[in-house]
Amino acid sequence: MLTDPFGRQITYLRISVTDRCNFRCVYCMPPQGVPHVPHERIMRYEEIAAFVQVAARQGIRKVRLTGGEPLVRADIPRLVEMISAIEGIEDISLTTNGILLEKYAGALAQAGLKRVNVSLDTLNAEKFACITRGGELEKVLRGIAAAEAYGLTPIKINTVIMRGINDDELVDLAKLTLSHPWNLRFIELMPIENQRPWGEGFPPPEDIFMPVSEVMDILQPLGLHPVELSGDSGPAIPYRLVGGVGTVGFISPLTEQHFCQRCNRIRLTADGHLRPCLMSDAEIPILPALRAGEPVLPLLQEAVNKKPVSHQLAYHISPNGRCMIQIGG
Incomplete structure (x- = not known):
């Protein structure tokens, strides 16, 4: 097992397969965009699979x-x-903005994908277009419906809380x-670039x-009841509304004191590049070793050993080497 210096077992690998996106979300990338990595420097599928085999x-x-x-x-797909098909991998999922999900949901399910997370920050089509700099809300909603139809469930909806932008919709979203x-x-x-x-x-x-605490205060009149944490809860603390068939979760990387302890x-x-912590610029390159036929296990172990005990946002230290679209979230 991979265990970091603080006793946390590392069982979850998030893989960014591209730095390109058909949205330009305001909190994910700067207005001017970012320079794309040349195609030859992007990991090939075979290289990704080879690394996952080692990690598994x-x-x-x-x-x-x-x-x-x-x-x-x-x-x-x-x-x-x-x-x-890799032995040891028990769950494979995908995070998407949903705009192409209607087209690919069937092929993804057939290929072995288990479920999807879809970003949805507003239910207002005009506001959606502003936040995403051009996205179409209706296409995303159709994509979510397609994912449900093909069994890519339970579907998780990711909503970034933004005061003055979508805080007037928190109740409707819940x-x-x-x-x-x-x-x-x-x-x-x-605060990532x-x-x-x-x-x-x-x-x-x-x-x-x-902060999440303000959101919970706003939603309390709806009747928030804690839900027992499951192995798939991730960093979210889940609740259920009275009469709810789904759950409302809260992810508080900045204000929850013990957030990083569960990483x-x-x-x-x-x-x-292996990135031990989302909110740290520390990275370990593995692509040169893969392409040279050299072992990558020492690099994986190095990355795990370099996981910090927590992020340093309380000390106003945040990453500035990449914006979110270049990391994968």
Whole structure:
């Protein structure tokens, strides 16, 4: 088993398969965009699968594919199929903005994908287009319906909390779980290269952060009841509304004192760097070793050994080497 210096067992690998996206979400990338990594520096599917094989032998059991937007990468179901066939991998999932999900849900399910997380920060089509800089809400909703139809469940809905942007919709978003068996999670905004102005119509970044505690206060009149944590809860603390068929979860990386103590994950960027902590710039390159036929297990062990006890946001230390789209979240 992979165990970090603080006794946490690392069983979860998040893999960014591309730094490209068909959205330009205001909290994920700067208005001017980011320079794309040249194609030859992006990990090939065979290289990703080879690394997952090594990781699975060391106790990695859960894999999540991210981006950028993973569905813009050509033939992504093939990678799902390759990873699903690796001995030891018990769960493979995918995080998506949902815009292409209607097209690919069937092929992904057939390839072995278990479930999806879909980003949904608003139920207002005009606001959705502003936040995503051009996305179409209706296509995302159709994508969620397609994922349900093909059994990519339970569906998780990721909502980033933004004061002055979507805080007026928190109740309506939570109420989705009254009629849908979705696990909706409210996520605190993380300061990862998004603290410069977001553009016309948006509040200053320093005014946008809203803690989970305020969201819970707003939702209390709906009747929030704690739900027992499951092995699939991840960092979310789940609740259920009275009469709800789904759950409402809260992810508080900035305000929860013990958030990092439950961390069981490590990340692999699209250009082949292991990232021990989302909110630290520390990275270990593995692609040169893979392409040279050299062992990558020592590099995986190095990355696990470099996991910090927690992030340093309380000391105003945040990552500035990459924005979220370049990491994979």
